[in-house]
Structure formats: C-alpha cells, structure tokens
Amino acid sequence: MNRSSMTSSPAGVTRRQMLRRSVSIAAAGAAILSGAGRLRGAEAEAPVVSKGRIKQSIVPWCWELFGEKWSLDRICQVARSLGLTSVELTTAAGFPTLKKYGLTSAIVQINMDPDPPFLKGFNNPDFWPKVMKATEEAIDAAAAFGASNVICFTGYSAKDPAKPDGARISLEKGARNCVAGFKKIIGYAEQKKVTLCLEMLNSRDTSHPMKGHPGYQGDHTDYCIDIIKKVGSPRLKLLFDVYHVQIMDGDVIRRIQQFKEYIGHVHVAGCPGRGELDQTQELNFPPIMRALIEAGYQGYVGQEFIPTRAPLQGLREAVALCDV
Numbered sequence: 001m002n003r004s005s006m007t008s009s010p011a012g013v014t015r016r017q018m019l020r021r022s023v024s025i026a027a028a029g030a031a032i033l034s035g036a037g038r039l040r041g042a043e044a045e046a047p048v049v050s051k052g053r054i055k056q057s058i059v060p061w062c063w064e065l066f067g068e069k070w071s072l073d074r075i076c077q078v079a080r081s082l083g084l085t086s087v088e089l090t091t092a093a094g095f096p097t098l099k100k101y102g103l104t105s106a107i108v109q110i111n112m113d114p115d116p117p118f119l120k121g122f123n124n125p126d127f128w129p130k131v132m133k134a135t136e137e138a139i140d141a142a143a144a145f146g147a148s149n150v151i152c153f154t155g156y157s158a159k160d161p162a163k164p165d166g167a168r169i170s171l172e173k174g175a176r177n178c179v180a181g182f183k184k185i186i187g188y189a190e191q192k193k194v195t196l197c198l199e200m201l202n203s204r205d206t207s208h209p210m211k212g213h214p215g216y217q218g219d220h221t222d223y224c225i226d227i228i229k230k231v232g233s234p235r236l237k238l239l240f241d242v243y244h245v246q247i248m249d250g251d252v253i254r255r256i257q258q259f260k261e262y263i264g265h266v267h268v269a270g271c272p273g274r275g276e277l278d279q280t281q282e283l284n285f286p287p288i289m290r291a292l293i294e295a296g297y298q299g300y301v302g303q304e305f306i307p308t309r310a311p312l313q314g315l316r317e318a319v320a321l322c323d324v
Contacts, residue, residue: 056300056302058303062306080101085104089151107147107302108138109138118153123156124174125181139192139194140192149194150195150197153218157170164214175226178218179231198239199239199241200220205274211306221240237265240266242285242288244267275308278317285321289324
C-alpha cells in the first residue's frame with residue numbers, strides 16, 4: 001500500500017489533490033470578493049464633497065425609474081458615500097429610511113396619487129380640495145420631520161387634464177386662481193414654519209413625460225414670480241430648476257441675481273436632454289453655483305438628472321462639478 005492510498009479520501013482523492021482544490025477555491029473566492037470590491041469601489045472612495053459651500057441633495061425618482069433602478073435604501077447609501085446630507089422629494093413614507101441613514105429631506109413631495117403631483121395644481125379651484133389636503137399633509141409631515149420646504153405647482157391649463165384639447169384656463173385666470181389658492185393655505189405654512197416652493201416647469205420639450213410638461217401653466221420664471229409676489233409671504237418661494245429655466249427663459253445667472261430673494265430651492269440637470277452635467281450639454285454649472293453663493297443662497301441644490309450611463313459615476317461627477 002503506497003503513501004497516496006494511505007492518505008486518500010473515501011472518494012479516492014489524495015490529500016495533496018484536496019489541498020490543491022482548496023487553494024483553487026480560495027483563489028476563486030478572493031477573485032469574486034475582489035470583483036465585488038471593484039463594483040463598490042467608487043463608494044469606498046473619499047466623499048466627493050470637499051468645499052461644501054453648496055449643499056447638495058439627490059432627487060430619487062431619477063434613479064428609481066431609470067438605469068439600475070436603485071431602491072431608496074441604495075440612494076441613501078450613495079448620498080452618504082458622496083458626502084451629501086439630503087435625499088429629497090420623498091413623501092412621509094420615505095422618512096424612516098432617510099432617518100436610518102441620518103439624512104434630511106431638502107424639500108418634501110406632495111402625494112396626489114394616482115395623479116402625478118404636478119398635474120393638478122392651484123390654478124384650478126375644482127382641484128383645491130385635493131390639492132389643499134395633500135399640501136397640508138405634506139406641511140405637517142415636513143414640520144414633524146424637521147424639513148423646511150414642500151413643493152407645489154400651478155397645474156396644467158386644461159380644465160380637465162384627461163382632455164388636454166378641451167376647455168382651458170387662461171394665463172390671467174390661472175394666475176389669479178393660484179394667488180387666491182395660495183392665500184388660503186399660506187397661513188398654515190407660516191404657522192408650521194414650512195416654505196412652499198412653486199416649481200416652474202418647461203412646456204417645450206415633448207420628447208418624454210419627465211423631460212418636459214406641455215400644457216403646464218407655470219412655464220416661465222416671471223409668471224411664477226408674479227404669483228409669489230402677489231401672495232406676499234416669505235413662506236412662498238420659487239423652485240428654480242436650472243434645466244427648465246434654461247429651456248424656457250435662458251439667462252440663468254442674471255435670473256438668479258434678479259430673483260435671489262424669491263429662490264427657495266434649486267434643481268439641476270444637463271440641457272438639452274435632462275442628462276448628466278457633463279460636456280455634452282450647454283450649461284456651465286460652476287459659474288451658476290458661484291452665482292448662487294454670491295446671491296446669498298443658503299438652500300440645497302438637488303441633482304435631478306436622468307442617468308444615461310453608469311449612474312454612480314455620473315452622480316459623482318455632477319456633485320463634484322457643483323462643489324465650488
């Protein structure tokens with residue numbers, strides 16, 4: 001009986017063969033772990049934010065609906081890894097997840113289910129009962145969570161959004177209705193120390209439902225600012241979305257300077273296309289961020305672009321670009 005047979009396993013495999021197999025398995029395992037490490041390596045890097053003069057936030061829908069379709073947990077993990085302190089435009093249902101990661105919500109979403117939140121707004125009194133209820137609930141949730149802003153919208157000019165070619169609300173009447181509607185709820189926002197931020201959306205881009213909003217009434221900065229001025233409360237401000245402003249009005253930096261006292265929140269995305277903040281689009285974001293700083297802006301800038309490539313890479317680059 002030779003040495004090999006004395007040291008063989010019941011299956012006839014020698015100890016040397018077993019050791020070789022063990023080494024191979026260990027090497028394979030190490031390779032797998034190394035690969036996983038590379039997949040998460042970008043998150044293991046130092047946080048992107050180093051200057052912090054611009055507070056930044058992630059808007060979840062872009063990463064929940066497109067690309068890798070991240071969960072809210074994943075978005076919060078990425079926010080922390082980048083050095084951000086906010087994940088915004090969640091309803092109260094998302095607050096426990098944000099709290100788990102020590103994050104705030106720079107601006108709170110209203111819940112208009114089953115409709116998109118921007119479809120029915122303050123320009124149509126027929127929708128006021130639902131709009132007021134959703135806005136009050138969001139104000140309550142924001143106040144309880146310690147969030148300072150709640151989003152709001154003019155709504156669409158069609159009296160019945162299901163029939164966009166039917167009866168319409170004129171610009172003048174829509175503005176008057178918005179002023180009257182906001183005056184009904186702004187006292188509650190003041191009491192709760194929560195600011196309503198009226199978003200201006202572009203109506204020009206027809207390529208995708210989340211790139212443009214044909215029929216949205218508050219589609220120019222001046223129109224929204226006029227409503228805000230007539231309401232006359234420091235608790236109603238403008239959500240200045242750089243992407244939408246560029247499409248409809250342009251002259252972004254001048255408008256920041258002109259309307260600085262009315263800007264309550266800011267969103268960014270590449271233009272055209274609402275993609276990454278990279279070299280394929282027409283906006284130069286560092287000067288825009290510096291204009292916000294020079295204007296005394298103290299709020300957050302929400303990253304709200306639709307990812308077209310590796311989402312974490314694009315997000316890291318966008319955050320770095322805005323960290324002026």
